Amino acid sequence: MDVLNILFPRRCPICKCVVRPDFLAAGETNHLPQGIGMEKLICPHCYNQVPFLKGPFCVKCGKPIDSEQDEFCHDCEGRKRDFIRGVSLMDYSKHYADRLMWDVKYNNKKEYADFLALELARRYARSIENWGCQVIVPVPVHASRRRKRGYNQAELIADRLGCLLDMKVDAGALIRTRKTAPQKTLDAAGRLENLKSAFAAGKTASNYDNVLLLDDIYTTGATMQVCTKALMGAGVRKVYVMTCAIGYN
Template sequence: MQEKEAGGRKTKKILDLLYPPVCPFCGKILNGAEKSGERGICFSCSGKLPYVEEPCCMKCGKPLREEEREYCADCARHELTFDQGRSLYLHTALVQRAIYQFKFHNKRYYAEILAREMASRYGKWIRRWGIEEIVPVPLHPSRKRTRGFNQAELLAKALGELSGIPVEPKAVRRIRKTKYQKQLDDAGRRQNLKGAFSVVPGWKPKRCILVVDDIYTTGNTIHRTAEALKKAGVQKVYFLTISIGQGL
């Protein structure tokens, strides 16, 4: 056992020399103290991460400017199928950089860093919700082949390891290739994802599911994923994402 652990430490040192770990938010190579910590985030960025704070929407967690309001404009205006959700950060430039590198520059190890942040901040929420299974928002197969991986799936698996909750990456599939949501207005986003998701035949629905994704904007992606899950028999659908847009 000791020889195996020593070998693992040696391998890690070699990998750190060849591919030094960097902060996902600024790209800086981590120093010794930062590398030895659990977070994998540089000291400078650790002090300025834009965590979502109160007041926020009771349903989606989007930050609100007025404390007396209960819901953001999107949740007040639309009937969204999910029950509740929360996000780690506001979608600022600092966070956008990390997500962009994670998704489009093959920084797969960011999933472990971001999942640790999720578990630290929302572990109590996950237990309170009574989550029985974690399900990532799926990519269309053609898009997954192009990218090589699904960032939501990596994040879900890392969160599952930390929380001890089973992860089922194949519970929901995207059956229709859609346009990128960021290219559309609100009405277009809602129409774009209609009928885009379905539950895989043979999957056994659980009572409470946690859906994981990278970004929450107007909630349409989570809404349609939850819609497919509830049609299959799931009673409660919650979500966690890395970032979320500003509320009103």
Template sequence: MALLTYLKSELSGLFDLLLPPTCAFCRAEAPTPSPAGICPNCLTQLLPLPAARCSRCALPYPTEAGGPHLCETCLRRPPDFSGVVAVGVYQDLLRESIHRFKYEQSIHLDHPLGTLLAQRLAIEATDFRPELILPVPLHPRRLRERGYNQSLLLARRLGKELRVPTEPRRLRRIRPTPPQQGLPLAARQRNLRGAFTLSAPLRGEKILLIDDVMTTGATLRECAQVLKAGGAGEILIAVLGRAARHH
């Protein structure tokens, strides 16, 4: 299945070379698409994170007052990651594109979305040189249902762009979690306890941990905790969309 996914992704790249370039998001003809393969109109619809956000988990604040500072959750319980880089706020066009990528088999979107994320990292995390890229894993049952792990596709794309090794099975999901929607962070956190494990210990490597969306951050907090306990060095999170609190 992984091979098939890979071939599909590579073949869609081949078609891109044969046909006139079209925007990966809106499919309009784009004579001069951006490096990510997106037309200028779609690019302007991607809302970057506001400057006023949590300096740790990147939670966007509703107003610019106060500038960047720690949110209440990070103040009470500092996460094991040092920061979060995101393409933008999880809404509108970015949200629709992530949805297509994740649930509608549009795996070719790994290229534009991964490139956008690599561009963000180049701007916001210039000092962070990861030694290992790890995707947030899906439980094997979920993986069979969906056929692919969107976070792994993204991690591979970033690995290529940054020339950093990606290990799909280092961090594993050993327990499925019940649906988390509507639950507060503390309850989500409880549900996730023991859901992840490392297949082999780490030796202080700087880790770039990849997921498609960060909502409450419960999953990424739990993964980072498992990585840290397993010997990871600094951990930075990279996601496509960062949800504001009321999403």
């Protein structure tokens, strides 16, 4: 064990117990790219309680659906989606997921971002490679919000995922041009209206053909749709979307 691990042991993000670095069995990491590892970022007890999403999934946005017979979730059915497809990790409506995401967003728990990025990498490294994404672009928060909080949680997770997968991360490819009212109080149509013109492509967006758009939470997909449109307006042809948790309206 590394000396730093003994002096500053990693704590489980959920129960705060000291985490030993040997949790993942060798077999579980076989499919990972080199360098993504054996390290254990959460204790086995809590790991088993994380509400990881279970299929079948909507083929468009990655939300769980009730029946294998359906292709799309209720939200994707009559709605325009310019992104090619989306995947996520946890059910935001369940305990643990809500707490983890809240802590990453508001309590500066950056080590939780390590856990989320590692789980995203474990599940989707191969998909990202197959999709041919050239860059990870985090969904931006408004500059004033970023200043207040000191960081953007989506960028934090994107940076860690980029390290694990050896992929470029470009936080400048999308910019937040306007602050929006809290989305929670609005219905789907209101959300889209609220979001339109809140995002614009940054200077570097036109460098890419195929982008992996990353955000912390996916609910109606309105944010992802608006960001996808902004990127495509700058010449990006394909956008895939990835989030850490999926919520329900």
